[in-house]
Amino acid sequence: MSEFISGLFRLRRGPWEMLATILIALGVVMLMQPFVLILFTWSFLVTLAGTVMFIIVSHFPE
Amino acid sequence: MSEPLSQRAATATPPVLAHRIRGLSDRAIAWIFVAPTIALLLAVNIFPLIWTIRLSLTNYRSNRPNAPVKWVGLENYQKILHDPDIWNTFQVTAHFLIWTLVLQVLLGFGLAYLINKKFRGNDLWTTIIVLPMMLSPAVVGNFWTFLYQPQIGLFNYVIAFFTGADPSSFSMIGDVGLAPWAIVIVDTWMWTPFVMLICLAGLRSIPPSIYEAAECDRASKWRQFWTITLPMVLPFLMLAVLFRGIENFKMFDLVVQLTGGGPGSTTELTSINLKREAFEKWRTGYASAYAVILFVTVFGLASIYVKALNKVKDR
């Protein structure tokens, strides 16, 4: 866990990609869940943020 | 061919040009070789994508090309993301997605596990199982409506034969409760082999020496399955799940031929709904915003997929 956090601070690819992946997955779940309309409304922004983040952080060093 | 192609090309072109082609630097060749691909993809993919984003901010309707186009900003996005009907199509898609994935993973992994026992003739049977996946979903989906006919359909007949029900008493694609399952069944029939093939590759990538070592440690078969087989196949399974997930998220051809989204909107997947907005109601601007939402979602999932792909590749 501490490795994960230090990876974030040193701008390493692995942990940041993981974070972006979680964000995208969260966005997709929000998009398709049948429970709360407000989550659906905000899902697109979450997915968009995750996707943009993924594109940026995939250029960080390993 | 008596003469190699390059020589013929060289003799056919004027000497100056021939010298130029043959003497091209690696850098120049790299660019010349990659350029047409990039150019075509820019023209057929990126340019339309940018156009879609632009259209998504307007109220343009393509059936009235001469009507004045108004700039509406993010209004289309706002409307879509507050629309309970569109939210519903995503839920329909989710039902389809989750059940097809669950069934395909269970069946696909199970079949792969059994085929990996290398019984006599397993190659032949594997090829037979794979056939449905390679066929045209629209043509096959259309024929499944015949198999699903009450009474005369083969599917109903077989189900009735085993359950004792009346084969004309239920209609898989006409019944509100059954239709969502009708599409799950056909998709599972069609794509289980895909998951199976990838799982099989995963199983075959496990070196037998690992099992031998586990056997020396007196690990039970059950334990071996959970500590060796499953973890080793998991990256492959992830790949299969992501790929099928993306494919079924945008599913169109099979389901549009099977049910056309009906009855009511019980099988109206997102792509089918989008097609109605774009090509039946002709609300082009609105549909473009809808398309952008799908683009971004698929693009995000695709980037996770490529990550999983490279993980498997590196093994």
Next chain:
Amino acid sequence: MSAVSVTVPSRRQKWIAGTVVIIYALVTIMPLLWIIATGFKTPSDAISYPPKVIFQPSLEGYVNLFTTRSRVAPDTLAALGEPTTWYDRIVRQYDMVITGPSRYGARFLNSVIIGFGSTFLSVFLGTIAAYAFSRFKVPLKDDLMFFVLSTRMMPPIAVAIPIFLMYRQLGLSDTHLGMILLYTAVNLSLSVWLLKGFIDEIPVEYEEAALIDGYTRFQAFVKVVLPQAATGIASTAIFCLIFAWNEYAFAVLLTSGIAQTAPPFIPTIIGTGGKDWPAVAAGATLFLLPVMVFTILLRRHLLRGITFGAVRK
């Protein structure tokens, strides 16, 4: 106990595994066999209850698939005299005469033209691009490769909106050229990814030896790399062909007549009074059989094709 017996399944295990897999395989090909069988039934046999497994084979479905017919009055029919050909005879049973060929042949031909045209283009462009990606330092290589792949993943309906507008402007809607270009673009991603894998596997030393022998880079590519990659190029071509052959979404939205391929056409085949299932099944059989044959030929490369080259087997 020897080490071999640990990893090699016992006879009993093999027997159980084999039985289960064979049962699944038999169930899974039933719909396909049913398509083929229905094509050889008469319309009344096709919709009989219980479904007929044993029936008198008939070519009615195929005759109906390839012809258009119209009903004529009995006295007109009598005036025509005896039917001269076997297909006339089949049609006359229903007091009908053949009035001309159906559109199926033309739609099938469209599938062939568009399929082969786009396959040739995408494999040609894919081969050279894959070579460049495999052997040279291309700036932003990883991003370009991802971009290439992601284009394949896009939902066809979403892409179709701007393509529809663009083609309308350029006069490419419902043309063979338009469809060939579109399918080429979609298939390029597959061919680039697959072929890069195949070319990566060819040792660089071969080309280096050729370069030392005085070949130029271009000559080395044509004379050394292409022959080595021949199998890979062939299997990539079949994958591209199968995709273009099966594609439905773009075809149904962007073509309506001249360039319409078979997949959007086959479901629209109707007979007199309801759907003519034997004709639909006959059309489907002719359309699906080539793919079944190719699948059997391809079986060793299947995994590679469906996973973009990630899994080699």
